[in-house]
Amino acid sequence: MTTSAIAEALRLHPGPVDLASIETDAAPGFDGKKADGQTALADLGSELSDLQERLWAERTAGSERRVLVVLQGMDTSGKGGVLRHTIGLVDPQGVRITSFKAPTDEERAHDFLWRIEKGLPPAGYIGVFDRSHYEDVLIARVRGFAEPDEIERRYGAINEFEARLVDEGVSIIKCMLHISADEQKARLAERLANPDKHWKYNPCDIDERAFWPAYREAYETALERTSTQIAPWHVVPSDKKWFRNLAVGQLLLDTLRGLDLQWPAADFDVEAETARLIGEAPVQ
Amino acid sequence: MTTSAIAEALRLHPGPVDLASIETDAAPGFDGKKADGQTALADLGSELSDLQERLWAERTAGSERRVLVVLQGMDTSGKGGVLRHTIGLVDPQGVRITSFKAPTDEERAHDFLWRIEKGLPPAGYIGVFDRSHYEDVLIARVRGFAEPDEIERRYGAINEFEARLVDEGVSIIKCMLHISADEQKARLAERLANPDKHWKYNPCDIDERAFWPAYREAYETALERTSTQIAPWHVVPSDKKWFRNLAVGQLLLDTLRGLDLQWPAADFDVEAETARLIGEAPVQ
Incomplete structure (x- = not known):
């Protein structure tokens, strides 16, 4: 399997995670500036499209394979931009986007993974989660929506859930869009x-924003506990929007290449x- | 409301429909060749994106408005290409594509509009139907999947259904992708x-293909019976793929412009x- 320099640089390795030590405005694995990055992203387009069509075609021959991109990050980190x-x-025919908001009463009456299961991409699709089951160990932990022992249980449940998905033919790409508190402030000011x-x-x-340190800690714990060999996390420096977009595109491309789609x-x-088409009776 | 020359040229007027008299390889309302048409389509992109975002934004303020593009046409006519x-x-966040295949057992146990209702775009979305409720008066008529009096009932049911959708804030754009039997043969040969x-x-x-004349007749009847003032049909000459793509883009743009989105x-x-953002306590 081909792994790009960007993927190598962003992939989280086992062990404790210290987000403060990961720069938010860097472009690791990429040697170029904004204009180069935008060109590089556009250049991924045709191979991405070709491989996506092969994934889509494969399902007509019974393949169960699919891709799931999980996007997590603080407000304004750019999930929508990606x-x-x-x-x-x-x-767009082969894409299934699912946005997870605050759970409804019906969703709350089920286990936290119930609504996630319903949002999974069918065979042949590239699914994208705009927020995900990770909210249930992030905001749920920071805001106390669940007891500590339930949060603790969820890390294991997530790992088992994702392991099952991988067994079922899902390639999981987990991206944490990493911005600084200052960058978020600037983006909110721009909106205002x-x-x-x-x-x-x-x-x-x-x-x-007052909970920023608590979110950082919740992210660090979640990343450490759920970055597995089969479904590792990638921390994507996202202060530079162009790098964020390029990095996720490159991760998607690496994954599709690795599937050896025919x-x-x-x-x-x-x-x-x-012969039948050539010899058919006149049609008009 | 602005109506483009293309929309004017493609819009079906009340009265009997004779598809044989509508050229399949023309580019009505457009003065240019393939390269011009491809450029014209690309040029629609930024205004389409801007208006789509306004439609999306409007829903956050409680608007129920949405757009539904209905794509119908014989095999290979290019629904996927559009x-x-x-x-x-x-x-893609604001797009909801629904493909209607042969109905499942569960779908068959309901009225033909049941599954259509479930596939409608939510407020703020551009929905696209790849085939639609019109299959239930096209293939159903040609292949005898329903009795003639049931087919007859359906034309009226469709008109009432669409009138209700329009009342609920749905702008409906109905496109029949019109190709010749010869063009279909060439496209099948290319696939082989x-x-x-x-x-x-x-x-x-x-x-x-042996049923081509029966399909033409079924289309003519369906178009005549269901092209209404509030949800008219457009017959899109589709032998030229570039014109087909441009025409649907222009119809979508006209519709979004007509909504006067703010x-x-x-x-x-x-x-x-x-002031609150500027004066907040330091966050890090």
Whole structure:
């Protein structure tokens, strides 16, 4: 399996995680500036599209394989931007985006993984989770929506859940979009300054910033406990939007390349069908 | 409401429909060749994206408005190509594609509109139907899957259903992708000749061609009976793929322009929030 320099640089290795030591405005594994990065992302488009179509085609021959991109990050870290600029590069027919908001009463009446299971991509699809089951060990921990022993149980439940998905043919790409508190402040200020962006702003966003250190700690614990060999986390420096978009695109491309996707062989007699088409009665 | 020359040219007017008299390889309402058409489509992208984001934003302020593009056409007419090249221009977060295959046992146990209702786009979305409730008066009529009086009932049921959708805030864009039998033959031959496209080929495709005149008649009746003032049909000449993609893009743009979409006003005190952000305690 090919692994790009970007993927190597972003992949989290086993052991304690210290987010403060990971730069938010770096571009690890990439040698270039903004314009180069934008070009590099656009250049991924045609291979991504080709491989996505092969994944889609494979399912017509019975393959169960699919890809799941998990996007996590603080408010304004750019989950929407990745969807627009990176996922927007591939055919929307083969994409399934699921956004997880605060759980509904019905969802709360089930185990936390119930709604996640329902949002999984079918065979042949690239699924993207905009937030995910990780909210249940992040905001749930910071805001005390679940007891500590339940949070503790969830790390193990997540690892078992993801291991089952991998066994079922799901390739999981977990991305934590890593921004600094200062960068978030600048992005919120920009939303406030621009009337076209007021709809994106919520006064709770500032309230939530008071919990920044608690979120960082919750992320560090979640990353450490759930970055496994089969479904590792990638910490994506996201102060630079262009690098964030490029990095997720590169991770997706690496994963699709690693699947060694082939066009399915014909399940019919090509020569006989060609003769039948040529020899058909006139149609009009 | 702005209506483009393409929309004017493609819109079906009340009265009997004669598909044989509508050219399949024309580019009505557009003065240019392939390269011009491809450029014109790309040029729609930024305005489409801007208007789509406004539609999306509006829903955060309680709007129920949404758009539904209905794509119908014979096999190989290019429904997938429109999804990839035209719908692919906008943010996938705001798109909901529903493909209707042969109905399942559960779907068959309900009225034909039951599964359609479930596939409707939520507020703020651009929904696209890849095939639709029209299959229930097309293949159902040609292949006798329903009795003639049931087919007859369905035209009225469709018109009432669509009128209700329009009342609920859905803008409906109905497109019949119009190709010639010869063009279909050439496209099937291309699929047979190219191993990378074998997965798209199905021997039933040739069987179905024997019913071409019956399909034409079923389309003519369906178009005549269901092209209403509030949800007219557009017959899109589709032998030229570039024109087909451009035409659907232009119809979508006209519809979004007609909605006069505005950014929602802030529902919070902008100055107070700005002061709060500037004056917050240090976060790190």
